[in-house]
Amino acid sequence: xxxxxxxxxxxxxxxxxxxxxxxxxxxxxxxxxxxxxxxxxxxxxxxxxxxxxxxxxxxxxxxxxxxxxxxxxxxxxxxxxxxxxxxxxxxxxxxxxxxxxxxxxxxxxxxxxxxxxxxxxxxxxxxxxxxxxxxxxxxxxxxxxxxxxxxxxxxxxxxxxxxxxxxxxxxxxxxxxxxxxxxxx
Amino acid sequence: xxxxxxxxxxxxxxxxxxxxxxxxxxxxxxxxxxxxxxxxxxxxxxxxxxxxxxxxxxxxxxxxxxxxxxxxxxxxxxxxxxxxxxxxxxxxxxxxxxxxxxxxxxxxxxxxxxxxxxxxxxxxxxxxxxxxxxxxxxxxxxxxxxxxxxxxxxxxxxxxxxxxxxxxxxxxxxxxxxxxxxxxxxxxxxxxxxxxxxxxxxxxxxxxxxxxxxxxxxxxxxxxxxxxxxxxxxxxxxxxxxxxxxxxxxxxxxxxxxxxxxxxxxxxxxxxxxxxxxxxxxxxxxxxxxxxxxxxxxxxxxxxxxxxxxxxxxxxxxxxxxxxxxxxxxxxxxxxxxxxxxxxxxxxxxxxxxxxxxxxxxxxxxxxxxxxxxxxxxxxxxxxxxxxxxxxxxxxxxxxxxxxxxxxxxxxxxxxxxxxxxxxxxxxxxxxxxxxxxxxxxxxxxxxxxxxxxxxxxxxxxxxxxxxxxxxxxxxxxxxxxxxxxxxxxxxxxxxxxxxxxxxxxxxxxxxxxxxxxxxxxxxxxxxxxxxxxxxxxxxxxxxxxxxxxxxxxxxxxxxxxxxxxxxxxxxxxxxxxxxxxxxxxxxxxxxxxxxxxxxxxxxxxxxxxxxxxxxxxxxxxxxxxxxxxxxxxxxxxxxxxxx
Numbered sequence: 001x002x003x004x005x006x007x008x009x010x011x012x013x014x015x016x017x018x019x020x021x022x023x024x025x026x027x028x029x030x031x032x033x034x035x036x037x038x039x040x041x042x043x044x045x046x047x048x049x050x051x052x053x054x055x056x057x058x059x060x061x062x063x064x065x066x067x068x069x070x071x072x073x074x075x076x077x078x079x080x081x082x083x084x085x086x087x088x089x090x091x092x093x094x095x096x097x098x099x100x101x102x103x104x105x106x107x108x109x110x111x112x113x114x115x116x117x118x119x120x121x122x123x124x125x126x127x128x129x130x131x132x133x134x135x136x137x138x139x140x141x142x143x144x145x146x147x148x149x150x151x152x153x154x155x156x157x158x159x160x161x162x163x164x165x166x167x168x169x170x171x172x173x174x175x176x177x178x179x180x181x182x183x184x185x
Numbered sequence: 186x187x188x189x190x191x192x193x194x195x196x197x198x199x200x201x202x203x204x205x206x207x208x209x210x211x212x213x214x215x216x217x218x219x220x221x222x223x224x225x226x227x228x229x230x231x232x233x234x235x236x237x238x239x240x241x242x243x244x245x246x247x248x249x250x251x252x253x254x255x256x257x258x259x260x261x262x263x264x265x266x267x268x269x270x271x272x273x274x275x276x277x278x279x280x281x282x283x284x285x286x287x288x289x290x291x292x293x294x295x296x297x298x299x300x301x302x303x304x305x306x307x308x309x310x311x312x313x314x315x316x317x318x319x320x321x322x323x324x325x326x327x328x329x330x331x332x333x334x335x336x337x338x339x340x341x342x343x344x345x346x347x348x349x350x351x352x353x354x355x356x357x358x359x360x361x362x363x364x365x366x367x368x369x370x371x372x373x374x375x376x377x378x379x380x381x382x383x384x385x386x387x388x389x390x391x392x393x394x395x396x397x398x399x400x401x402x403x404x405x406x407x408x409x410x411x412x413x414x415x416x417x418x419x420x421x422x423x424x425x426x427x428x429x430x431x432x433x434x435x436x437x438x439x440x441x442x443x444x445x446x447x448x449x450x451x452x453x454x455x456x457x458x459x460x461x462x463x464x465x466x467x468x469x470x471x472x473x474x475x476x477x478x479x480x481x482x483x484x485x486x487x488x489x490x491x492x493x494x495x496x497x498x499x500x501x502x503x504x505x506x507x508x509x510x511x512x513x514x515x516x517x518x519x520x521x522x523x524x525x526x527x528x529x530x531x532x533x534x535x536x537x538x539x540x541x542x543x544x545x546x547x548x549x550x551x552x553x554x555x556x557x558x559x560x561x562x563x564x565x566x567x568x569x570x571x572x573x574x575x576x577x578x579x580x581x582x583x584x585x586x587x588x589x590x591x592x593x594x595x596x597x598x599x600x601x602x603x604x605x606x607x608x609x610x611x612x613x614x615x616x617x618x619x620x621x622x623x624x625x626x627x628x629x630x631x632x633x634x635x636x637x638x639x640x641x642x643x644x645x646x647x648x649x650x651x652x653x654x655x656x657x658x659x660x661x662x663x664x665x666x667x668x669x670x671x672x673x674x675x676x677x678x679x680x681x682x683x684x685x686x687x688x689x690x691x692x693x694x695x696x697x698x699x700x701x702x703x704x705x706x707x708x709x710x711x712x713x714x715x716x717x718x719x720x721x722x723x724x725x726x727x728x729x730x731x732x733x734x735x736x737x738x739x740x741x742x743x744x745x746x747x748x749x750x751x752x753x754x755x756x757x758x759x760x761x762x763x764x765x766x767x768x769x770x771x772x773x774x775x776x777x778x779x780x781x782x783x784x785x786x787x788x789x790x791x792x793x794x795x796x797x798x799x800x801x802x803x804x805x806x807x808x809x810x811x812x813x814x815x816x817x818x819x820x821x822x823x824x825x826x827x828x829x
Contacts, residue, residue, distance in 0.1 A: 026806070027810075028810045043810055045422055045423075045424050046809055046810060047806065047809060047810070048424065048589065048591065049423060049424065049589055050805060050806075050809045051802070051805075051806075052589050052591070053618060053678075053679045054578060054579060054589060054590065054679070055589075057378070057578075057579045057580065057581055058580070058581040058740070059740065059744060060737070060740045060741035060744040060745070060791065061737065061741070061787075061788075061791055062741065062791035062792070062794050062795050062798050063744060063798050065791075065795070066795060066798040066799050066802055067802065068618050068678065068679070069620065070799075070802055070806075071618050072618045072619050072620035072676065073620075075615070075616045075617070075618065075619050076619065076620065076621065078616075079615065079616075181524065
């Protein structure tokens with residue numbers, strides 16, 4: 001799982017970014033899970049075309065520094081908001097949900113069993129028929145979409161404890177989904 | 186591989202700031218827009234190097250007296266003189282040990298990586314260096330010699346002061362290789378405006394005259410002498426975005442030459458060839474390979490080998506058999522890049538690098554992307570041309586509506602975690618500049634130290650990644666487990682160069698540690714070399730530093746004056762007063778001939794104005810986004826980006 005990390009006996013907690021800037025505010029987007037990707041992309045491009053370091057060549061160093069930091073925030077913010085899993089995680093953190101605690105509580109035994117079964121099927125699908133692999137990819141995608149939609153509605157109703165659980169399912173399933181993509185290539 | 190050196194400014198316990206591989210930049214671009222600044226694009230290649238200049242309407246690759254654009258990246262270090270380029274080439278046969286070719290392959294690398302290379306004559310110990318009649322020469326020094334020759338060529342062609350250069354590097358160059366390239370430029374007195382990835386530069390050369398209205402996907406297949414790069418870019422709405430980049434920094438046309446050489450060695454039964462025989466064969470292999478791009482068979486005169494054989498022959502079929510697996514390796518990298526970029530197809534494919542002249546390579550690329558590649562621009566010159574365009578933008582000649590370039594980091598950056606595994610902090614293909622932070626805390630009661638090991642690469646295990654830095658953070662005040670808060674920030678600038686800082690949050694204390702690759706040169710060595718160089722006599726150095734310090738100081742004053750006039754309402758309480766005092770002090774010190782004092786005062790006033798600058802930036806964010814409506818016009822852009 002990608003949340004808790006140990007570094008030579010140390011526990012690592014990922015931060016949202018190098019600065020405390022609220023990404024939804026930065027991009028002028030309502031802090032909701034359902035966002036319009038077209039609006040996000042255009043806001044991203046508009047901001048970059050104003051604050052990219054190339055535009056600050058020749059300006060005083062202090063301005064270059066501030067612009068570089070802002071540009072890093074813009075890039076990080078776009079990365080977080082444009083990915084469903086990271087956006088879900090960001091919304092939970094923004095709502096003050098203790099993710100480490102949520103992770104300790106886990107996703108429930110039934111989901112874990114399904115997830116393990118899917119992974120095993122995926123691993124053995126390498127030598128299997130392509131049609132079988134395709135069917136598996138579709139199944140994983142559908143399951144991911146179901147967890148995502150469940151997250152969206154839980155988050156909308158501010159049932160964050162539940163949402164945190166669906167978010168963890170999204171983490172597991174998106175990993176599996178990416179694995180099907182790599183294998184397909 | 187790296188050493189850590191405490192800068193010793195503030196060593197209060199419990200905190201530490203590490204600036205990784207930071208090399209100071211001599212001065213800043215001049216702010217003047219009255220006259221066109223001269224900027225160069227330099228392609229520092231493994232086999233050939235080029236310099237180009239964009240004059241506002243046309244990009245010109247600068248030629249030597251004989252009308253040749255390429256400068257072979259070969260340097261002869263004789264006991265009496267140094268020869269560069271074509272003049273050096275003949276010596277690679279007569280004095281192979283004193284003639285260094287393909288130094289770029291060794292740039293920023295470690296000695297162990299070349300232990301078994303029969304083509305190199307290296308020093309036994311110390312820094313990785315070539316042992317020549319003119320003394321030991323590091324790859325950085327060799328590259329710097331080549332850069333100096335290019336700079337000299339540009340000075341002959343262009344009148345006026347050269348403001349700086351964009352130097353291209355393979356996209357797959359890691360942090361150490363980028364640092365080494367910067368050092369080489371610094372050593373040759375060239376101010377680096379930006380290190381630009383080679384495929385990105387090629388895309389700029391092609392892309393800027395493309396129809397920018399339609400979004401289009403561009404693939405750049407760059408097979409140079411020593412490196413292979415593949416980049417996938419998207420151009421739309423004035424933004425040129427690198428979506429993914431990949432490749433192999435140790436695979437190129439030189440490997441084709443070596444494959445042919447090894448084939449001939451086996452055919453001739455030469456098990457113990459002399460260095461000279463190797464060089465002769467390598468030269469023959471290269472021309473045979475080039476000839477076979479135009480014909481099916483070639484026969485080479487090999488009497489220079491001085492053996493019982495006068496001719497060597499090679500057919501295109503045999504050649505393609507020899508290099509097939511090398512080409513396959515490039516195609517695998519293409520597949521990964523396409524996957525990373527999440528595009529199904531590309532609209533255009535651009536070929537870069539001399540090795541892409543081979544018909545087999547072209548056929549493979551056509552098949553891989555399902556498209557005939559573009560080769561309107563000379564594949565040997567397109568990188569330098571793109572670099573020249575970008576250099577022109579970076580010295581402040583950017584035209585209205587000119588595309589903005591968004592590049593990515595080629596390799597993931599991470600930290601060593603429990604059990605020798607690597608935890609990625611910044612994933613590959615993240616758009617730069619980028620900053621990402623992680624918070625650490627202690628796991629044991631009373632723990633006062635930890636080791637931070639910074640790594641670069643995609644593999645999971647530490648030994649499979651490149652070690653960039655390792656440092657120990659000591660002096661954490663003893664606390665219960667989980668109480669200390671240490672924030673580690675990875676920052677990658679627009680050159681793709683990494684800086685790591687660690688700050689202990691509770692005490693807020695910082696200290697600095699500078700880390701540099703041990704196979705490069707340290708700051709003192711560089712300064713020594715600059716001093717020793719006839720180009721930088723002591724008084725010139727001071728004059729240059731003074732001029733640069735003044736330019737930066739004046740830019741800050743002018744910037745602050747207009748900022749205060751424009752956004753004076755954003756100043757808080759006594760800020761205006763403090764700024765005015767600082768500006769007065771700076772103005773006073775600008776008249777003095779003390780570059781150090783000017784720099785320090787500029788830095789100080791800059792710090793005072795940082796919050797004000799940040800508030801002004803926030804205000805412009807607000808006005809920038811005013812025009813962006815809350816409904817999307819591009820319904821087709823709503824697909825999901827992958828989660829990393």
